[in-house]
Amino acid sequence: MFNVVLVEPEIPPTTGNIARLCAATQTKLHVVGVTGFRMDDRTLRRAGLDYWNEVDLYRHVDLEALYASAPEGRFFYLTTKTRKVYTDQQFAQGDFLVFGPETRGLPASLLETNADRCLTVPMLNPNVRSLNLATTVGIVLYEAIRQTSR
Numbered sequence: 001m002f003n004v005v006l007v008e009p010e011i012p013p014t015t016g017n018i019a020r021l022c023a024a025t026q027t028k029l030h031v032v033g034v035t036g037f038r039m040d041d042r043t044l045r046r047a048g049l050d051y052w053n054e055v056d057l058y059r060h061v062d063l064e065a066l067y068a069s070a071p072e073g074r075f076f077y078l079t080t081k082t083r084k085v086y087t088d089q090q091f092a093q094g095d096f097l098v099f100g101p102e103t104r105g106l107p108a109s110l111l112e113t114n115a116d117r118c119l120t121v122p123m124l125n126p127n128v129r130s131l132n133l134a135t136t137v138g139i140v141l142y143e144a145i146r147q148t149s150r
Helices: 012-025 042-047 063-069 108-113 133-148
Strands: 003-007 028-032 056-060 075-078 096-099
Touching: 003 012, 003 133, 012 028, 012 042, 012 133, 028 063, 056 063, 096 133
Parallel strands: 003 028, 003 096, 028 056, 075 096
Antiparallel strands: none
């Protein structure tokens, strides 16, 4: 089982779509910090459909609390600010895939501290700054599943 970590997610339908993806793949979903919405938001619930009872959801006050809950965890940080492509990483069951807020991504200090564990999804058009968060989570999570289900 993998772990998807959303740090301070801002958009309810995006988080709901990611929750549904996590339910479908039996992936733990960790929501860290303050969200830009209430967890009972109507659009969040609608995007997750009737699968919320299938979501293995954990809340953490901050990243330090998450790290304390998984001291042996391997954490990978998704960002547009690196050249290491996600397909170059060998994933293992239990890995944590960490994604930042939709409008600003993960903090530069976190990325600098973990530069060797930063990954990106390449985009062919240099005029496009980023992909939708739910799309990025799906791409990276399914690559991790593909690698470990051989």
